[in-house]
Amino acid sequence: MPHEHTTKSFDTDIEGMRSAVLKIGGLVEQQLKRACQAMLEEDLQLITQVLADEEIVNRLHTQADMLCQQIIALRQPIAVDLREVIGSLHCINDLERIGDEAKKIALRARRMAEPGAESFTLRWPKDRFHSMAEIATQMLSPALDAYARHDSSIAAQLARRDKDLDSLRDQMNQALLGYMEDNSSDVQYAIEVVFAVQALERIGDHSKNVSEFVFNVVEGVDLRHSAAL
16 A cells, blocks of 8 residues: 655655556557547547647656656665556556557548448447457556555456456457458458457557556556466
8 A cells, every 4th residue: 555755855756656547547458449439430530639639648748757756866766666667667567558448449440431331330340349349448447546545456357358368368359350351342441440449459468567557556566467366
């Protein structure tokens, strides 16, 4: 759990860092939801919003990164404090990449809204994509909550959900492959969905990473490349 330091300004810096990470997380979560909705509904307004938010996320990412570096340079944190600052640096990188993946989904959605794609948009397996989008969203939200509450228990939960997401990705790709074999004229649009599906799978990976960095901060154990969960 977070603890107080003898220097109150140190506490202020740490709280500012946590707030910066969660601000990025909240915006990225909104991006993800909008991008997935745009993919399912071919909504050009939502696509525009996702792309605009991407610029804000990039700016906040740079600011948060600089704040973490300043804390290391000026406060010289040790032990759990150092783990938290380094963990936060990793978290903002993963969150920024989730924003990148959401942008990719929005760009794929823009292709789906083009004239000529109407036949495909009525026939591709949107229900499975929706299921993947729900899992990805349901992974990001707990990851952010884990960061906010220093909850190490979320890592095991997200490890299991990530396997579910990988399974759905494989099912979705198999369904799209079968669709392309039967509908060669729609291959270009089916490929756009394949890339969007891959983006969702990567979002799950990044969300899992955030929960693992929290686990490292709280428990002092690095779960990366580990079979512990």
